[in-house]
Amino acid sequence: MTRTEATRTGLDLAPDARVGIIAGGGSLPVEIARALARQGKSPFVVMTAGEVDRISDFDDYEQVTLRLEDVGSLLPTLKKHHVTHLVTAGHITRRPRLSAMRLNLGLLAWVPSLLVGVTQGDDTVLKLFVRRIERSGIKVVGAHEIVPELVAAEGVLTKAAPRKSDWRDIDAAHAAAKAIGALDIGQAAVAVGGRAIALEGVEGTDGLLERTRQLRGHGRLAGRTRGVLVKCAKPGQELRADLPSIGPQTVEAAHAAGLAGIAVEAGRSLILEGPTVVARANALGLFVVGLPAAEPAHGK
Amino acid sequence: MTRTEATRTGLDLAPDARVGIIAGGGSLPVEIARALARQGKSPFVVMTAGEVDRISDFDDYEQVTLRLEDVGSLLPTLKKHHVTHLVTAGHITRRPRLSAMRLNLGLLAWVPSLLVGVTQGDDTVLKLFVRRIERSGIKVVGAHEIVPELVAAEGVLTKAAPRKSDWRDIDAAHAAAKAIGALDIGQAAVAVGGRAIALEGVEGTDGLLERTRQLRGHGRLAGRTRGVLVKCAKPGQELRADLPSIGPQTVEAAHAAGLAGIAVEAGRSLILEGPTVVARANALGLFVVGLPAAEPAHGK
Numbered sequence: 170m171t172r173t174e175a176t177r178t179g180l181d182l183a184p185d186a187r188v189g190i191i192a193g194g195g196s197l198p199v200e201i202a203r204a205l206a207r208q209g210k211s212p213f214v215v216m217t218a219g220e221v222d223r224i225s226d227f228d229d230y231e232q233v234t235l236r237l238e239d240v241g242s243l244l245p246t247l248k249k250h251h252v253t254h255l256v257t258a259g260h261i262t263r264r265p266r267l268s269a270m271r272l273n274l275g276l277l278a279w280v281p282s283l284l285v286g287v288t289q290g291d292d293t294v295l296k297l298f299v300r301r302i303e304r305s306g307i308k309v310v311g312a313h314e315i316v317p318e319l320v321a322a323e324g325v326l327t328k329a330a331p332r333k334s335d336w337r338d339i340d341a342a343h344a345a346a347k348a349i350g351a352l353d354i355g356q357a358a359v360a361v362g363g364r365a366i367a368l369e370g371v372e373g374t375d376g377l378l379e380r381t382r383q384l385r386g387h388g389r390l391a392g393r394t395r396g397v398l399v400k401c402a403k404p405g406q407e408l409r410a411d412l413p414s415i416g417p418q419t420v421e422a423a424h425a426a427g428l429a430g431i432a433v434e435a436g437r438s439l440i441l442e443g444p445t446v447v448a449r450a451n452a453l454g455l456f457v458v459g460l461p462a463a464e465p466a467h468g469k
Numbered sequence: 470m471t472r473t474e475a476t477r478t479g480l481d482l483a484p485d486a487r488v489g490i491i492a493g494g495g496s497l498p499v500e501i502a503r504a505l506a507r508q509g510k511s512p513f514v515v516m517t518a519g520e521v522d523r524i525s526d527f528d529d530y531e532q533v534t535l536r537l538e539d540v541g542s543l544l545p546t547l548k549k550h551h552v553t554h555l556v557t558a559g560h561i562t563r564r565p566r567l568s569a570m571r572l573n574l575g576l577l578a579w580v581p582s583l584l585v586g587v588t589q590g591d592d593t594v595l596k597l598f599v600r601r602i603e604r605s606g607i608k609v610v611g612a613h614e615i616v617p618e619l620v621a622a623e624g625v626l627t628k629a630a631p632r633k634s635d636w637r638d639i640d641a642a643h644a645a646a647k648a649i650g651a652l653d654i655g656q657a658a659v660a661v662g663g664r665a666i667a668l669e670g671v672e673g674t675d676g677l678l679e680r681t682r683q684l685r686g687h688g689r690l691a692g693r694t695r696g697v698l699v700k701c702a703k704p705g706q707e708l709r710a711d712l713p714s715i716g717p718q719t720v721e722a723a724h725a726a727g728l729a730g731i732a733v734e735a736g737r738s739l740i741l742e743g744p745t746v747v748a749r750a751n752a753l754g755l756f757v758v759g760l761p762a763a764e765p766a767h768g769k
Contacts, residue, residue: 372667372680
């Protein structure tokens with residue numbers, strides 16, 4: 170089972186600590202806000218314009234909406250609202266358009282990160298982002314530290330367990346996901362019949378699974394059933410910024426793609442809406458398994 | 470330019486030599502048959518059932534149609550027609566269905582290859598295929614040896630040349646293609662804005678380019694133009710069986726995907742219908758470039 174026993178955050182927050190959330194799409198930022206509110210630590214939410222899809226779920230919290238292009242005003246805004254800890258959560262599908270940026274002093278501080286980010290991939294940008302924020306005295310924390318109950322546990326989490334042939338698929342997809350992760354291209358791969366057949370690029374996991382669904386009719390997969398999705402952190406990944414995650418829609422899409430199950434790395438992945446994930450996987454006969462992680466759970 | 474000056478094959482065929490072609494889809498097997506016929510070496514063509522799309526182009530040659538599942542009768546057929554050299558050419562999109570195979574002695578000889586192939590990828594199957602054929606005394610040759618004029622030359626082959634930013638894309642896509650090649654997953658990758666954004670899996674290069682076209686509207690590619698397709702041999706690839714190739718439709722699809730050009734490895738890739746490829750690329754403003762290959766041009 171996912172670790173539902175945890176009710177407190179994994180952080181020891183001082184009485185005057187205030188957590189800011191940079192919120193993107195999906196349910197993770199909502200779950201983080203709720204976990205903080207439950208402990209009497211109402212968060213300050215920075216809604217990323219055009220990315221947050223569960224807008225009304227943030228109605229109870231103090232908030233501001235920020236365009237990606239206005240990243241220059243992020244630090245002054247956080248300071249004004251006495252934010253001491255910052256967590257980024259949810260997917261940001263857009264990238265800032267340089268042409269839409271207003272030049273100001275706040276933005277200038279980000280220019281080195283932006284220039285590097287243009288050619289070196291998201292993970293580099295995220296690491297620079299963390300460094301830049303922390304230089305201002307705000308501590309950047311990971312979603313897994315605030316909602317440790319979402320962190321994937323090790324072992325089989327569902328009624329169904331991988332068969333021997335599924336473990337071959339898991340190994341093949343895991344190796345592929347690690348290889349493309351090392352190149353900072355994607356986090357996920359699908360294997361069928363003991364071979365990786367589809368790799369995640371910029372289209373994301375939903376796109377990868379939709380493609381897998383369409384590939385089922387492909388001649389080279391003739392007669393092949395089952396298969397798995399493996400999603401894992403990149404080697405050396407900044408865990409405070411972009412932890413791999415799955416949720417109920419991942420289970421639905423994996424099932425639609427004809428897969429037998431999903432594997433993630435324990436301690437280095439999040440399972441959003443864990444009880445729903447497990448219930449849907451059980452109803453559909455899919456397995457969800459947490460693999461032993463090759464690296465420790467905390468970012469460098 | 471592609472090497473159009475070559476008019477003879479790169480093979481010294483004895484007067485009584487006869488070349489068999491295992492033909493799949495696309496124009497490569499047609500070009501091979503014509504090149505042989507031009508030298509008075511009319512080939513014996515094994516048409517792979519359901520794969521050959523230019524069927525009437527083989528009307529002039531002695532031929533037989535074989536289902537993938539009837540691979541067991543391949544060697545006796547080749548022997549009966551006095552085939553001394555064999556080349557496989559064109560894409561085979563299906564994989565044999567074990568359930569459709571008739572058990573006979575000829576098939577039994579292939580069982581070890583089939584079993585290994587189930588889990589170890591196409592490249593392993595192809596190597597075993599070559600070994601099995603050669604044990605029977607038939608020499609397996611590469612398409613590049615019969616039609617050396619199709620082998621990609623080094624350097625810029627078109628009027629347009631890569632810009633500095635395109636070289637960054639070429640480097641990124643080349644590294645990605647090599648990485649997935651090392652895992653025997655695919656041969657091609659697309660990079661945009663200095664980063665690999667889409668990787669070839671079982672869907673093939675056409676599928677990869679169609680996906681790239683669709684991804685152009687993706688937020689994470691906002692404002693990014695150009696980009697390249699790189700296609701290259703896997704490290705240690707059996708060049709006699711599955712040489713990477715591009716053709717006119719690759720140019721059209723790359724253009725439709727908004728890419729600025731295509732790069733292949735010189736000496737280890739084929740450019741089918743080379744004059745048409747160059748003419749269409751020039752008309753569309755795309756570059757086609759042959760990269761120095763990291764490995765020698767001949768298979769191991």
